[in-house]
Amino acid sequence: MMKTLHVQIGEGSYPIHIGAGLHGRLPELLREIGWRRERRLMLVTDDQVGPLYGEDVKRVLTDHGFQAGCLTVPAGESSKKLSLLEEMVGDCIEAGLDRSGAILALGGGVVGDLAGFLAASYMRGIPFIQLPTTLLAHDSSVGGKVGVNHPLGKNMIGAFHQPSMVVFDVETLNTLPEREVASGYAEVVKHALIRDEAFVRWLEERVDSLRRLEPDSVSEAIWKGCAVKKEVVSRDEKESGWRAILNYGHTIGHALEAAAGYGVLTHGEAVAIGMVGEAMLAEEMGLCPPVSERTAHLLSAFGLPTRLTMEITDEELLERMRRDKKAKHGRLTFVLPRDIGCVDIIHGVEEPVIRQALNRLRGGGKG
Ligand SMILES: NC(=O)c1ccc[n+]([C@@H]2O[C@H](COP(=O)([O-])OP(=O)(O)OC[C@H]3O[C@@H](n4cnc5c(N)ncnc54)[C@H](O)[C@@H]3O)[C@@H](O)[C@H]2O)c1
Ligand SMILES: [Zn+2]
Structure with missing residues (x-):
């Protein structure tokens, strides 16, 4: 079974195909978007994903007459850097990749961002597939965001470059460490919580099959998550700033991730705690009916943490939130729930109420 979502960006559009065993169908899917065998391909992957799936992908392409080279980068966030990109450009030139060539990004978000930025900048831009x-x-x-990090900040160097197609073979998820699976579900839950109560209910009913990575359920969850993001991103073209709702859970989440020290909490874990904290904040401010309990219940069903148990002071978290690009004149901007499935961008949130919410997030009483 294959599910497809079409993403329309300006004039162009591209398909996201989701299903089990799709790597085997790559040649056919490439032909569908009009890519011919003459197009030289460069597969970019990392040293954990490459050994698992790189050979298979390369073989299925070469068996069908495509020419595919391969670049392997070290796994992990530290590969999102300009110096590595420069090396990769050298490798592509040496491999004879020209303007008619294309990049295939095989891996997680790190490879997607890095290889996507390689595609965006190589010879002023060549197509890529995720x-x-x-x-x-x-x-x-x-969303089309690609890029690398700078020592002074994450994703500081980048571009918008839409893929020509996304082929999501959900069978690959079976080798993903359990913690990474849970972390990924945090963003799926986020997409549901910001836009779609029915999607939240759907997730609540299928937690078990989703955690077991049953192909049909996972494919559907990914499809629904992508559909929410697509709707938000396309509406943002008209209402600039609306896209910020995708940062639900991220104001507290980013502060926590950084304060704990990168790598201690996964991004998804930090965002999970952040969503519960921001739900509590909205409750404290009287913006919504009680939503934090249901939010926490769903996240913990996916194996995610929902309480702040680390020894990090309010001051440290607030300091990091103030430094966040959204802080204006000591008052903070948050994305806060109005209800399950609906959020708003709220400016001018005062620090005392944030402290109250953090206290509850630590398991303290309703202050
Ligand atoms: N461009 C965007 O819009 C956007 C959105 C969200 C996140 N991101 C970026 O995504 C990155 C995080 O992505 P991620 O969580 O996928 O991290 P990742 O790419 O580092 O993957 C996590 C780890 O799992 C390994 N791995 C990947 N797939 C595997 C598989 N199927 N089996 C076994 N191991 C596997 C990887 O080698 C890596 O060690 C961050 O850099 C973030 O900035 C970008
Ligand atoms: Zn995130």
């Missing part, structure tokens, strides 16, 4: 292998990468398959 072959995501993490659940979290469903998030990067819509």
Whole structure:
């Protein structure tokens, strides 16, 4: 079974195909978007994903007459850097990749961002295809953001470059460490919580089959998550700033992720705690009916943390939130729930109420 979502961006559009065993159908899917065998391809992957799926993907392409080279980068966030990109450009030139060539990004969000930026900048831009292998990468398959980090900040160097197609073979998720699976589900739950109560209910009913990575359920969850992101991103073209709702859970989440030290909490874990904290904040501010309990219940069913148990002070978190680009004159902007499935961008949130919410997030009483 294959599910497809078409993403319309300006004049162009591209398909996101989701299903089990799709790597085997790559040649056929490439032909569908009009790519011929003459197009030289460069597969980019990392040293964990490459050994698992790189050979198979390369073989299915070469068996059908495509020419495909392969670049392997070290796994992990530290590969999103300019110096590595420069090396990769060298490798592509040496391999004879020209303007008629294309990049295939096989891996998680790191490979997607790095290889996507390689495609965006190589010879002023060549096409690329994403072959995501993490659940979290469903998030990067819509929106066209690609790029690398700078020592002074994450994703500081980048571009918008839409893929020509996304082929999400959900069978690859079976080798993903359990913690990465849970972390990916945090962003799926986020997409449901910001836009779609029915999707939240759907997730609540299928947690078990989703955690077991049953192909039909996972494919559907990814499809629904991508559909929410697509709707938000396309509406943002008209209402600039609306896209910020995708940051639900991320104001507290980013502060936590950084304060804990990168790598201690996964991104999804930090965002899960962040969503519960921001739900509590909205409750404290009287913006919504009680939503934090149901939010926490769903996230913990996916194996995610929902309480702040680390020894990080309010001051440290607030300091990091103030430094966040959304802080204006000491008052903070948050994406806060109005209800399950609906959020708003709220400016001017005062620090005392944030402290109250953080206290509850630590398991303290309703202050
Ligand atoms: N462009 C966007 O819109 C966007 C959106 C969200 C996140 N991101 C970026 O995505 C990155 C995080 O992505 P991620 O969580 O996918 O991380 P990742 O790409 O680092 O993958 C996580 C780990 O799992 C391994 N792995 C990947 N697929 C596997 C598989 N199928 N089996 C076994 N191991 C596998 C990887 O080698 C890596 O070690 C961040 O850099 C973030 O900035 C980008
Ligand atoms: Zn995120």
